[in-house]
Amino acid sequence: MAYTDLTLETHVQEAQDGESFRVWDESVWSGEEGNTTGAWIVLFFINDDEKTIQYDNYLLIDGADESKWDEYLTRDGHIVSIDDLLILGEAVGDKFEDGYYVIRVVVTDGTYAAGAEPYFDNSQAFLAKNRCMKRKMPAKLLTWPMTDEMYRINRDIFMQGLYLESAENAVDLGKKTQFRSFMALIKAMYNYYVIEECW
């Protein structure tokens, strides 16, 4: 029997080092989560050319092993390491590339046809590298006393934080164009101040 009253929802949080993300469940299950026999994550990366790169399915329930699924259902969530992800069977790399991601969680109780299982898409900006670069700005750029030049630099650093937040909010709202626009500005700011990449 299919789920009778399921509202899927997830939360996703990328690690500061860009090597993993934490995902946890916020669904309304109406007591039916125990009926789940299959669950997996599909990660999509949408690059600057609007090309979608799909990762291979990452199983939360792998045969009789439900340990990842059990973690996912807790508030602590399950940590997905990039080391455990593949694209067309090939290893991905050691860091998530900064950009626009969609993290799809798919569940089934075994009654759905393949491709018709319930799923939830969570759009997320993964910006670990850009966040890291912003951390480097004060030590590199700020000095005392506060001159007119320093006021400007100080505001630029503050605004970089605002634009990073705005980029993340744009992805939360599915606004790809605005995300690209914010990221172009953020990149230009790093170039202007010659902030080196963290990795």
Place this chain on the structure above:
Amino acid sequence: MALTLDQTQYDDIVLGIADHQVRMATIAAAMRRQGDPDAWRREEEAMMLMNILDALKHYDVDGDIFTDAEIWYQHELATIIVENCPI
């Protein structure tokens, strides 16, 4: 390279900067309420402290973003900002 500071020492430094930031913002807010024309200066300094705090907080000392020198520089800068604030 990881810091020679341990996480507790590092967190204490960040807490000290947070204390500076709150003090400066409190002063700036009071000046703004009073309509003081110099309030903007205190606000700029509070912003600088916030920039430093944002850079440092929630950082794992096993990471390799900062050197010890960068940590101490930002700590010193935060201290200088507060010490130069006329109260």
